[in-house]
Amino acid sequence: MTELPLPDPTPSGPSGQARLDALRSNLTVVEQRIAAACAAAGRSRDDITLVVVTKTYPASDTRLLSALGVTDVAENRDQDAAPKAAECRDLPLLWHFVGQLQTNKVRSVLKYADRVHSIDRLRLVSALSNEVLKTERPVLGCLVQVALEGDPVATRGGAVPDDVPALADALASAPGLRLDGVMAVAPLSGPYAGDPRRAFDRLVEISSLLRRAHPAATMVSAGMSGDLEEAVAAGATHVRVGTAVLGVRPPLG
Numbered sequence: 001m002t003e004l005p006l007p008d009p010t011p012s013g014p015s016g017q018a019r020l021d022a023l024r025s026n027l028t029v030v031e032q033r034i035a036a037a038c039a040a041a042g043r044s045r046d047d048i049t050l051v052v053v054t055k056t057y058p059a060s061d062t063r064l065l066s067a068l069g070v071t072d073v074a075e076n077r078d079q080d081a082a083p084k085a086a087e088c089r090d091l092p093l094l095w096h097f098v099g100q101l102q103t104n105k106v107r108s109v110l111k112y113a114d115r116v117h118s119i120d121r122l123r124l125v126s127a128l129s130n131e132v133l134k135t136e137r138p139v140l141g142c143l144v145q146v147a148l149e150g151d152p153v154a155t156r157g158g159a160v161p162d163d164v165p166a167l168a169d170a171l172a173s174a175p176g177l178r179l180d181g182v183m184a185v186a187p188l189s190g191p192y193a194g195d196p197r198r199a200f201d202r203l204v205e206i207s208s209l210l211r212r213a214h215p216a217a218t219m220v221s222a223g224m225s226g227d228l229e230e231a232v233a234a235g236a237t238h239v240r241v242g243t244a245v246l247g248v249r250p251p252l253g
């Protein structure tokens with residue numbers, strides 16, 4: 001992480017400075033973890049993008065993160081994300097949407113999201129494509145979210161592996177959408193529970209199969225605060241880190 005001379009980016013006084021210092025030091029630790037994981041895996045640090053998950057935290061934090069050099073942020077609930085993204089419109093950030101997406105939220109999400117990581121059904125593909133075509137916005141980058149629970153009932157979003165090829169083909173041919181890759185969350189149940197490394201290895205295997213038909217779909221979004229090392233070891237290109245940068249989230253109301 002480059003140390004920037006910071007021109008007091010916050011109007012909110014001393015607490016703003018304290019928050020800035022906390023975020024800077026957390027980012028440094030996360031950056032060291034990513035660098036160590038890359039070194040251990042023989043990978044280049046440049047092959048991995050840190051996406052900071054800012055959900056539940058205020059727009060002022062997103063602003064500080066941008067000042068500290070963060071380029072990519074993620075949100076998982078449109079109600080929270082839409083006003084925050086509007087407040088941060090002037091910042092050079094890429095916005096990732098990583099939460100379960102209802103079709104009635106598609107129009108709103110398309111106002112700020114550069115990428116959606118959580119495509120898990122055909123209905124969402126058509127809804128997104130139709131809405132993108134009604135706007136002036138650029139093409140939307142899309143990832144297929146893969147459910148690795150092995151039990152569709154236990155799944156917290158995501159398509160079962162057998163459904164991934166059809167979903168990927170639909171995304172790749174949908175006007176206004178671009179197939180960028182795959183995403184997963186380490187499962188809490190099923191054969192990979194408690195073993196994020198094996199779960200992410202499986203995701204990377206699914207990604208390799210997908211790239212035979214769609215060579216440009218190179219993104220593998222995997223790894224969070226607790227398992228980013230396993231994700232980097234398996235071959236992730238994007239890690240999504242919230243808690244380790246921003247702190248433990250207050251429970252959702």
Ligand SMILES: *Cc1c(COP(=O)(O)O)cnc(C)c1O
Pocket residue numbers: 053055076098099185223224225226240241242243244
């Ligand atoms: C919240 C969230 C993250 C970040 O999780 P942390 O454990 O706070 O790092 C990553 N991915 C998704 C899909 C999330 O909802």
